[in-house]
Amino acid sequence: MATPLTAARLLAALRAEGVTVVERPGWRTHNRDHTGLWGPVNGVMIHHTVSSGTASTVALCSRGRPDLPGPLCHGVIAKDGTVHLVGHGRANHAGGGDPDVLRAVAAERYGTRPPPTGEHQGSPGAVDGNRHFYGFECVNLGDGKDPWPAAQVEAIVRASAALCRAHGWSAKSVIGHLEWSNRKPDPRGFTMPDLRTAIARRLAERPAEPGSPPAAGPGTPRHHPFPGTAFFRAGPSSPVITAMGRRLIAEGCSDYAVGPGPRWSDADRRSYARWQRKLGYRGTDADGWPGHASWQALKVPYTP
Missing domain, CATH: 1.10.101 (Muramoyl-pentapeptide Carboxypeptidase; domain 1)
Structure with a gap:
C-alpha cells in the first residue's frame, strides 16, 4: 500500500515512461474525495469504456452519468495511445470488490491471476475499490470484436508501468475490473495475464548507467540518461x-x-x-x- 501520487508526480511519472498525455482542464482537483477516502493505494485497475470516439468518451468519463457522477477514472486511454487525464483523487471507477483480491494484490502474491472474485458493488462482503486503485478507462466497445490497436495497448502497458515504477510495485499490482468484481467483464479483447507479462517486461528495463548511451534501434531517438x-x-x-x-x-x-x-x-x-x-x-x-x-x-x- 502507498500514499497516492500528487498530481504533479503522476504526470511526471507518465511522461517519464514515454506516455503521450493530454490534460483536461481542472483534472488536478476533479475528484470524489468528499464522498470517501482516497488511499492508501494498492494498484491500478484497467477498464473498457463500452463507447467509441475519443472526445465524447473523455467528456463522459470526466463529467460522469446521472446515476454515477464523474470522474469515472483518472485517465482515458484513446485508440491512438494518448492518455487523457480527467481526475486526480477518488474516482467512481472500481466500486465494490472482493477483499481476497485486494489482499492478494496488496501482497503481490498470486499466480497468473488473483483469486476468484465473489463480491461486487452492494454485496455484503465487498470492499471499496475506489479508495485503493488508480483507474484507466480504455476506449473500446467491449464486444470482443472492436480492435485494440498496438498504440493503445502499448499506452496501457506504459501507463500501468509508470505507476508501478513510481510506487515500487510489480506488474501484479495491475488488475482488470473483471478480476475485482464478479459482475464486470472488462477489459474484453485481451487477457490480463498477457498484459501483466508485458508490464513486467517494461518494468525490467533498467535506465542506462550515467555516461553511457541507452540502447536504441535504427531511427530511434537516443536520450541521455539521468546523470544524477x-x-x-x-x-x-x-x-x-x-x-x-x-x-x-x-x-x-x-x-x-x-x-x-x-x-x-x-x-x-x-x-x-x-x-x-x-x-x-x-x-x-x-x-x-x-x-x-x-x-x-x-x-x-x-x-x-
Whole structure:
C-alpha cells in the first residue's frame, strides 16, 4: 500500500515512461474525495469504456452519468495511445470488490491471476475499490470484436508501468475490473495475464548507467540518461548541459539571456525550474535541480 501520487508526480511519472498525455482542464482537483477516502493505494485497475470516439468518451468519463457522477477514472486511454487525464483523487471507477483480491494484490502474491472474485458493488462482503486503485478507462466497445490497436495497448502497458515504477510495485499490482468484481467483464479483447507479462517486461528495463548511451534501434531517438542530481550540484562543464538547455528552450522554458552553454549556471537552474513548473511541480519540488522523472520527460538527446 502507498500514499497516492500528487498530481504533479503522476504526470511526471507518465511522461517519464514515454506516455503521450493530454490534460483536461481542472483534472488536478476533479475528484470524489468528499464522498470517501482516497488511499492508501494498492494498484491500478484497467477498464473498457463500452463507447467509441475519443472526445465524447473523455467528456463522459470526466463529467460522469446521472446515476454515477464523474470522474469515472483518472485517465482515458484513446485508440491512438494518448492518455487523457480527467481526475486526480477518488474516482467512481472500481466500486465494490472482493477483499481476497485486494489482499492478494496488496501482497503481490498470486499466480497468473488473483483469486476468484465473489463480491461486487452492494454485496455484503465487498470492499471499496475506489479508495485503493488508480483507474484507466480504455476506449473500446467491449464486444470482443472492436480492435485494440498496438498504440493503445502499448499506452496501457506504459501507463500501468509508470505507476508501478513510481510506487515500487510489480506488474501484479495491475488488475482488470473483471478480476475485482464478479459482475464486470472488462477489459474484453485481451487477457490480463498477457498484459501483466508485458508490464513486467517494461518494468525490467533498467535506465542506462550515467555516461553511457541507452540502447536504441535504427531511427530511434537516443536520450541521455539521468546523470544524477549530484552531477548538476557539482557545477559541471559538459555538452550535456548545452543539450539540456536547447531542450528547455524548445519547451518554452528559457530563462537564458545568452546561451545555453556547457557550464551549469543559475540561468540553467532557473530554466529547469520553469520546466518543473510546466510539469506541475510546485514549491521545493520546482527548485531547478533536475530529478529523474523530470529529466526523463525532457528527453535530452544523447551527447557522447
